Amino acid sequence: MTDLKHDYDSQIEKIKAWLAAYDGPDISIMEVCGSHTAAISKYGISGLLSPRLHLISGPGCPVCVTPTAYIDRLIELSLEPDTTVVTFGDLIRVPGRECSLADARSEGAQIEMVYSPMDILRLAQEHRERRYVFAAVGFETTTPVYAMLLQQLQEQNIENVQLLTALKTMPAVISWLCENGSGIDGFLAPGHVAAVTGSGMFEPLAVKYGVPFGVAGFEAKELLLAVYGTFQSAVRCRERVMQADVRNYYPSVVSRDGNRLAQQMVDRYFDMADASWRGMGVIPASGRLLRPEYARFDAGSACLSEDHKKNQACRCDQVLMGRCLPGDCPLFGKVCTPLSPQGACMVSEEGSCHQYLMYHRTR
């Protein structure tokens, strides 16, 4: 065991030395997942990189990519006298066109925050006369949880619960980024999305766009290993000594096929659909909507694509696409702070702007 630990520590030192000393052409890796952006900040990984290596955060925080029309619809629902909106805490301060859910609540709107969508079952059973609407945002990681909720609603004959969905999927938005010239040399693939979908989901993207993917976990050492491995792959792809592929640096959780049962549950309740992304517009087949036979569980999720900036100088859209860093926005840390967020990336704890500000990151 001691030997194993010794091996491990010496390898970590080797990784750190390579990352710090790299002196080749500039390489940019996008971490798509908001939890990765948060972990990279927390562990100080960006501070270990040579000036030629760049980690840029992408559109993987579901709260940050939700358009204002969705927030406005939630507020509208929360103001109906017989309706309570139930949400994860992250969403509550995201600005809509006029105000946020938090503002609406201070005006008397009925809004409950929960840790799990399953908490809505208890609420709905205790108050059968009210309608409960869950703000169902999320990527492939969270969609199976909503599928499990729908199954429970059916099994327990609960009829006073609906979902307002803003569900997103990764492949189409990654394609969009590759096709819209963001200059990305590789991707750190989201580990908990891959836990559900399997790492195989990224293989066609690696082949089509010639960029490597490294599936990463969230603990300091496993994340560092994935960052190192993905930079190495990107350098080798640039030198044309390697074909772009998908490498799994999170094997304790991620397999090539993922969780088939979870995938089946998602397909049972949801169809692929076009989805609206803050700053990027509607991207075909980049999300999920409830299947027509489950329309009774839907609180009006289709066509919520409009998106309005609260502050015209806000650059959240450019940040989400990896085209600028949070510090390049004129509002960052001045008008826009976690206490008075002007854009969604400053609201969510996993938003790029929030992370860069809290950890004083400049790169």
Place this chain on the structure above:
Amino acid sequence: MCVALPGKVIEIYERDALVDFSGNRVRAICGLVPIKVGDYVLVHAGCILQKLSTGEAQDMIRLFEEIEEA
């Protein structure tokens, strides 16, 4: 938002299971992956999403060696 934590399955009930996160015990919905008492599982938003395979430390070292050899 997609944060998921590994915990240990303590007891299994009809629809959910009791999962221990370093002493903090939480009930999580099961049904998306076959589990038994003692398994380490990944929990996201109150739902068990995946079972962890063992031998992680060895896996990490093997992965590092693979990068080096490539």
